[in-house]
Amino acid sequence: MAAFKLDRAAVLKSAEGLIDFVNKGPSPYHVVEECKRQLMERNFTELKEKESWEIKPNGLYFVVNNFSTIIAFAVGGQYKPGNGFNAVGAHTDSPCLKVKPRSNRSRCGYLQVGVECYGGGIWHTWFDRDLTVAGRVVVRSSEGLEHKLVHIKKPILCVPNVCIHLARDDHLKFAPNKENHILPVLATSTMQELQKPIDVSSCPAGSVARNHTPHLITLLCKDLSCSPGDVLDFDLHLADTQPATVGGALDEFIHAPRLDNLFNCYTALQGLFDSLPSLAEETNVRMVAMFDNEEVGSQSAQGAGSSLLEFIMRRISNGGSAVAFEESIPKSFLVSADQAHAIHPNYSEKHEYNHTPFLHGGPVLKLNANQRYATTAITASILREIAKKASVPLQEVVVRNDSSCGSTIGPILSAKLGLRTVDIGSPQLSMHSIREMACTTGVLQSILLYTSYFNNFTTLDASIKY
Template sequence: MEHTSFNQNLLDFLSTSPTPWHATRNMARTLDKAGFQALDEREEWDLKQGQGYYVIRNGSSIVAFRTGKRSPLEAGIRMAGAHTDSPCLKVKPNPEMRRKGFYQVGVEVYGGVLLNPWFDRDLSLAGRVTLLDKQGRVQDCLVDFRRPVAFIPSLAIHLDREANSNRTINAQTDLPPVLMQAPEDDKTAFTELLEAQVKQEHPEQKIGKILGYELSFYDVQPASLSGLRDEFITSARLDNLLSCHIGVQALLEASGDEPALLVCNDHEEVGSMSAEGAQGPFLSSVLDRWCGPENRSRVIARSMMISADNAHGVHPNYIDRHDENHGPLLNQGPVIKVNHNQRYATNSRSAALYRHISDELGVPHQTFVVRSDMGCGSTIGPITAGNLGVTTLDIGVPQLGMHSIRELCGTRDGYTLYQVLTAFMGWPEVN
């Protein structure tokens, strides 16, 4: 795969993956086309050498792996990790709000959202709906309105003269989006609107009752190339669907000789503590069933994990927010993340292998260390390293606007990380 087609596939993936459920479904479809076999955690597994498999939990997390030609006991496993969730606004369970002829819904802030950019955007709605069908069975289905259905209007500057100098946002009162106009006596339940959308997208589904939902608002503007020379990618959810896409493509393009695995967890943005999050048992369970619990420690001792999660690129208007020797630049290569307080799991050994592979391929890399007077974020890297005891590297593509409704990265960095990760998944010795 070359640079242009890689980015076009990335743009398509970003634009059609408004939620973790849609992202996971899209990754599964790509794996299906490549001949990977879906596994069910409720059933016995009969894994064969040289075959690709994947397993999904909660519809929002996925582990995909290739068993390789060599046994994991002999070769270890080349692992990569990312996360499917992004900061957003989620609809509350009883969301209806009717004020002055407007029909609004209450929202809950998910993760560390940069709230200001959510105002004055064309918003759509997507996620998972759980329903009772006419046969009395509980079913899940995905919905995506795909068109502007909501708007969070800013207060006019004439009514808030300090808006440009002293604006704060109250998540409870300032964020409920406007969905439509409705008379004061309107009794339309949100679930009625949702049921109509389910019927439109899934006409075969015989709905008895909507039992629940997990829905997120998102900006309908699709992912695109930008910049006078198309040197940038702008999109929602670059953090961290970019890494999910890179991981899937690398797994598919790797030689297949060595055991290799990709895990994309949900709930990283809120701490990873869930059944399908990195603090949960999902990855450990898959490894136990693949390698046998009695062999896992030996396999892990020969393995390595690359946790791929986007990095903070240097903002040209805020250069002083970076350590002057560790400020990553867009389109200058992926960023090795280092934090000696273990907010990142990188050590000299894991970083050395990444640098060695990059040098062998002739592609660039950078290093990030947060300013000593600032706090440091984290990733699934330290969590996975702590749970499994696996040597881990934290790396990411540099970006701007992290946790905004619209983010920006370079067109070359994702492809570079894909090249290195592909080589890593076929590397003969990783630990």
């Protein structure tokens, strides 16, 4: 189905759903919290890794790890241990600036916040933006240690550019030093004298509050209604305060932060929800796995490079034969969903001549001979048939031989589990910028594709002759 044949009202409704999701997800912790809310709204039950599980056919469940990774699954009504998994994998993190463990900096009368560069961001796009902080804070309470979300909903930080008159040559090729030049300004010492922040000097020696600008601690404590001495640690992400929105003269674009990869977190989850009416006839487990730390290699306890997904799949397979999990793998399939590069009108020479994905052209199959993507002829064929059933067009992308190729969680999980995998993503521009650009039709196309995948994979897989 061509993009222009999609119902405009349905396209905009889906796009607005994504925009709301992105605006509620300034950090992976907020993304997982919003996913939990949507899952519980639909009667999914949270399972704890430390507790025993009783998995039943037609059951709806989810598991959270580190508050930044979430795996949701719906058990088919005809499921038996040893049957397969129809999974979509995505990631909750995006390139950003993160507050350093000791961030208190001051120079030339400015109070600044030391930050680390997380992932491969286009860092010059972070200059001259209205920034804030969001993430999690670990607080000591009467009941023990508590994980609390924080999101300061006003501009409190800025990384200012140097004026052109002082560095004309620098602006010909702007390449800021990540240690010296990306230091956000929080306040001035002049105003600090007039508006005293919370006094952290009374905090015990070694207190985390002593390691940061008092004004930052003041904002956190006000938002959380706690005292500085109760703050044990935190993981704070800088985020743009400008909300995501629909744009373009024809209302066809989405301008937003973190589209890579909240786009696929949202659309995969909606696809799972939309497939639930057919769950009673399903023999497999339908799953959406959203991991943290993809942007830095996935090698963490909550990343796709860990054994987390394997452990969960094994526990679901419990109750069958001794090799029920091993029997499930050849019956399983993973759609590794991560955004794709649309052709850029001003840099068209950067794209391979015959592989130029367009906005509105449908989800993009990612292929790479050197296995940076996990797509094979078989897995691509399966997805083509699934897309055909949903009347969703597909595109393909291959990088130029003289260009480097990014990667996804697809090859990681495919190799780790021996799992058939296809890599796809919706086309977008400005990937890894503080503000990215996608198309409104891509949201609905992706939801329809994932819904078709959950509804049709098991039957289609049974028809394949190996």
